[in-house]
Amino acid sequence: MxxxxxxxxxxxxxxxxxxxxxxxxxxxxxxxxxxxxxxxxxxxxxxxxxxxxxxxxxxxxxxxxxxxxxxxxxxxxxxxxxxxxxxxxxxxxxKTVSGYIENENGIFYFDGEGMVVLKSNTHTIDVPLIEGVEIGELNLYESLKTEEKEVFKELLEATRLLQTQEIHADKVVYKNNSIYVYYGAVYVNLGTKVSEDQILQLPPIIEKLEGQEGTLHMEDYQRGNHTITFKKGEIPPDS
The missing domain is CATH 3.10.20 (Ubiquitin-like (UB roll))
Known part of the structure; x- marks a missing residue:
């Protein structure tokens, strides 16, 4: 034992x-x-x-x-x-950051689905600023809230597609019933609906327009009209 x-x-x-x-x-x-x-x-x-x-x-x-x-x-x-x-x-x-919104409380970065993933006091990520729609209260890890859902959906799509093509735009703005992409002094009018075909055309065109100022009209491109015009000196309207 x-x-x-x-x-x-x-x-x-x-x-x-x-x-x-x-x-x-x-x-x-x-x-x-x-x-x-x-x-x-x-x-x-x-x-x-x-x-x-x-x-x-x-x-x-x-x-x-x-x-x-x-x-x-x-x-x-x-x-x-x-x-x-x-x-x-x-x-x-x-999660990949697609864009940001800035207000008096700071800078709010969001992903491709519109969820706020980061709040910062300084601009630290090279993604476009989103403007032109009214956004409700912004909270970390919550989806952006707006009554202009269809417009905001198109703005999100624009930021996502720009990212896939590695186009570092300054802003994506909704104004005068159109979505504009600001790339330096070149303003791209995408109309009310954003398509992949539009964004695919941008890199070589923007490269050729470097140093110029004006509006690139692509609002009719997705409707089967493949004509793209650049109006030198034209800037987006204020409203």
Missing amino acids: SVRIYHFFTALIGIGIVALSLFVFFHIQKIEVSGNEYTDSNSITELITEDPYGTNTLYVCGKYMLGKGKSLPHLDSIKVSIGKPWVLKVHVKE
Whole structure:
């Protein structure tokens, strides 16, 4: 009986030593965050280590591998892996920022679906300013609210398509019943409906118009009329 008790306590002590070793050896000493362009690394670090066992690399990595880890509304994904036993590697994929709205409370960046993903006091991301529609109260991680839903939908589509073509416009504005893209001193009139065909034509045309000022009329392009005219010196009306 004493031999069995001896083996039991020996095994128990051994398990304890292994558990303690795992706890000490895999205790997080460093977290490397990558993939984030506008999300603060500290907020990601706090998110993944916030529960009672969040100081252990094995635990945190296993939690995210099993899909049990928390995320943030503006992140598409979080992948966690272990570098050295005490080093946690975190790679995030953020939602793509499409544009921003600015008011007295700051600058609000939003994604392609119109959700506010970042609030800032300074202009930090090269995306176009959106103007011309009345927007309600702006809150982080909430969708932009407006009564002009159809117009705003087209403005969002314009920002999305501009991004796919890597066109860094200054502003996308709705005025005088038309959507205008401001690119330096070149103003592109897209009409009331924005199409991919319109945006695909822009890069080579804008390159040729560099240094000039005027309005590029593309409002009829999507209706089967492929004629594009540039009226030098013409600027969008005030209203």
